[in-house]
Amino acid sequence: MxxxxxxxxxxxxxxxxxxxxxxxxxxxxxxxxxxxxxxxxxxxxxxxxxxxxxxxxxxxxxxxxxxxxxxxxxxxxxxxxxxxxxxxxxxxxxxxxxxxxxxxxxxxxxxxxxxxxxxxxxxxxxxxxxxxxxxxxxxxxxxxxxxxxxxxxxxxxxxxxxxxxxxxxxxxxxxxxxxxxxxxxxxxxxxxxxxxxxxxxxxxxxxxxxxxxxxxxxxxxxxxxxxxxxxxxxxxxxxxxxxxxxxxxxxxxxxxxxxxxxxxxxxxxxxxxxxxxxxxxxxxxxxxxxxxxxxxxxxxxxxxxxxxxxxxxxxxxxxxxxxxxxxxxxxxxxxxxxxxxxxxxxxxxxxxxxxxxxxxxxSEVVHNVEPFRGAVRQGDWKLVWRTLLPSSVELFNLAEDPSEKNNLATVQPEKVSQLQKRLEELAKESAKPLFLADQFKVVMKNMNGEPVLPTDEEFSSIEAP
CATH class of the missing domain: 3.40.720.10 (Alkaline Phosphatase, subunit A)
Structure with missing residues (x-):
């Protein structure tokens, strides 16, 4: 052989x-x-x-x-x-x-x-x-x-x-x-x-x-x-x-x-x-x-x-x-x-x-950054953060819990704060999602016949599909 x-x-x-x-x-x-x-x-x-x-x-x-x-x-x-x-x-x-x-x-x-x-x-x-x-x-x-x-x-x-x-x-x-x-x-x-x-x-x-x-x-x-x-x-x-x-x-x-x-x-x-x-x-x-x-x-x-x-x-x-x-x-x-x-x-x-x-x-995986949600993994820790009201925060230790059954956010507030800070940093570098802008334009056109792109304030209120 x-x-x-x-x-x-x-x-x-x-x-x-x-x-x-x-x-x-x-x-x-x-x-x-x-x-x-x-x-x-x-x-x-x-x-x-x-x-x-x-x-x-x-x-x-x-x-x-x-x-x-x-x-x-x-x-x-x-x-x-x-x-x-x-x-x-x-x-x-x-x-x-x-x-x-x-x-x-x-x-x-x-x-x-x-x-x-x-x-x-x-x-x-x-x-x-x-x-x-x-x-x-x-x-x-x-x-x-x-x-x-x-x-x-x-x-x-x-x-x-x-x-x-x-x-x-x-x-x-x-x-x-x-x-x-x-x-x-x-x-x-x-x-x-x-x-x-x-x-x-x-x-x-x-x-x-x-x-x-x-x-x-x-x-x-x-x-x-x-x-x-x-x-x-x-x-x-x-x-x-x-x-x-x-x-x-x-x-x-x-x-x-x-x-x-x-x-x-x-x-x-x-x-x-x-x-x-x-x-x-x-x-x-x-x-x-x-x-x-x-x-x-x-x-x-x-x-x-x-x-x-x-x-x-x-x-x-x-x-x-x-x-x-x-x-x-x-x-x-x-x-x-x-x-x-x-x-x-x-x-x-x-x-x-x-x-x-x-x-x-x-050592880090950015799962996604969107106006309405984001998730990041650093080492064994993963944060899933939904920012639309009602908001939610989930923290998982994937080494111990790969199936993401146990939300540790309330017992690990410092880790939550650290990963939220990271997502906020990345969000400031993000472009607006073209999908949401496109769908907003469709809605506005259907309402009054004129396509209108959202302002920053309007855009931040668009919900996820």
Whole structure:
């Protein structure tokens, strides 16, 4: 049996790797085998986790658009107004074009950059689209939710190849996988590749090919059965992509990162707009973690994740803090890509943590900062603060209480004060949420026919969606 080479801990010692960045959509923390799921089979992800690093403290934002913005900018989304909710299909705003994105940095040092899958960072104006933001190739959807077979949302096709609408038949997960395989087969292995493979599965609507649903006759609940089928299809396509890398001779120099964009959905309010979810049992399982998508609890922000790079990442579990914003700095370091043209990054280079389990340079995770709520973790302590009346403060010691059952705010007033002070500092650096401004504008237009942006005083009174 061949010995595994000691993991390199210095980016300067490595030739720039290919980077395969895989993002699932609304996947429950416990809905993969490597995190303990028993009724859904994910052999390909399990293999990557077993031969790589399983990340137990990997954090994202509580919803889709904010996480994807964090990945692309290396900066918390409260800094540019994308911290609240997702970009609705009827809205015209997008990720601030003054932000320099990851693919732009990687292109500067010779990478080919491609996005296959879901974008959801602005669709109403082409200036927000991937091809205009540093990606050489684009294939997939611009908005957040679509029918898996028709590729439509409310009758409008949302399926593009390099800025052009395309009409195709097929199940989205399989189409994304096939396109990724094709891209790899045609790629020159001597040029570094950054492939952002952003599946929309297993986001609502819950749809899957019959042959996948038939794999799970022992799951009684029909929605969980379909959800399981969606996750299995996702896993199969990831396996196909990894095999394509092997066949092309690229696997040995490919750094793979996989994670969900937020926790699994537990509340029908956050389950999408294409179907009435109030009368079904939502199928996602976040294990011991409280609540799910859309919330600041662990079930919404701590997600299943792994990293794998043969000979460079030592197999094992990584318990150090990693946030989605850290991937920008980490990828850029491995690629030898300068970030001096970027706005100040919130992300840190966590390569040594991923490679060998060294202590994470991150001691704080900012879960979010919004006018009506915020949450921050420092060490074992986490504060969740709702500022709208009636306000509430919750303090948890996650080392002792990972399920966030015991609110210690009344017995640890000094810790509460310390973390509230930190959130106040961050709030002063925050941009107004574009989602709330957009919704206020819609309301005002409906009232008197004229769109009116709120004053600071009016804005502070807007309630959360």
């Amino acid at each position: 061949a010995m595994l080479a000691a993991p390199s801990t210095k980016a300067a010692d490595q030739r720039p790797p290919h980077i395969l960045h895989i993002v699932a959509d609304d996947l429950g923390w416990k809905d993969t085998g490597f995190n303990g799921c028993t009724d859904i089979k994910t052999p390909n992800l399990d293999s990557l986790a077993a031969t790589g690093a399983k990340l137990t403290n990997f954090y994202v934002q509580p919803m889709c658009t904010p996480t994807r913005a964090a990945l692309m900018t290396g900066r918390y989304p409260f800094r540019y107004g994308l911290q609240t909710a997702v970009i609705p299909s009827v809205s015209s705003y997008g990720l601030d074009t003054s932000e320099r994105l990851l693919p732009e940095c990687l292109k500067d040092v010779g990478y080919k950059t491609a996005i296959i899958g879901k974008w959801h960072l602005g669709h109403a104006d082409k200036k927000f689209w991937p091809r205009q933001r540093g990606f050489d190739f684009q294939y997939g959807a611009m908005i957040g939710e679509l029918d898996y077979f028709t590729h439509e949302e409310h009758g409008v096709t949302d399926w593009y190849r390099n800025n052009d609408v395309v009409k195709e038949e097929g199940y989205t997960t399989q189409l994304f996988g096939r396109e990724a395989v094709k891209l790899i087969q045609q790629h020159n292995p001597t040029q570094p590749l950054y492939l952002y493979l952003a599946f929309n599965a297993p986001h609502t609507p819950y749809q899957a090919p019959k042959e996948y649903i038939d794999r799970y006759p022992n799951i009684a609940d029909p929605t969980r059965r379909t959800y399981a089928a969606m996750v299995s299809c996702l896993d199969d396509e990831i396996g196909n992509v990894v095999r394509a890398l092997e066949e092309r001779g690229m696997r040995g120099n490919t750094f793979i990162v996989f994670h969900s964009d937020n926790g699994g959905t537990r509340n029908a309010m956050f389950a999408g707009v294409m179907a009435d979810m109030s009368k079904i049992k939502i199928p996602c399982d976040n294990g011991q973690y409280r609540d799910g998508k859309g919330t600041l609890y662990e079930g919404g922000t701590r997600v299943c994740a792994l990293a794998n790079w043969p000979g460079h990442i030592q197999p094992g579990t990584r318990d150090g803090f990693i946030h989605a914003v850290d991937l920008f700095a980490t990828f850029a370091s491995l690629a030898h890509a300068p970030t001096d043209k970027c706005k100040p990054l919130d992300g840190q280079n966590v390569w040594t943590t991923l490679a060998s389990g060294a202590a994470s340079p991150r």
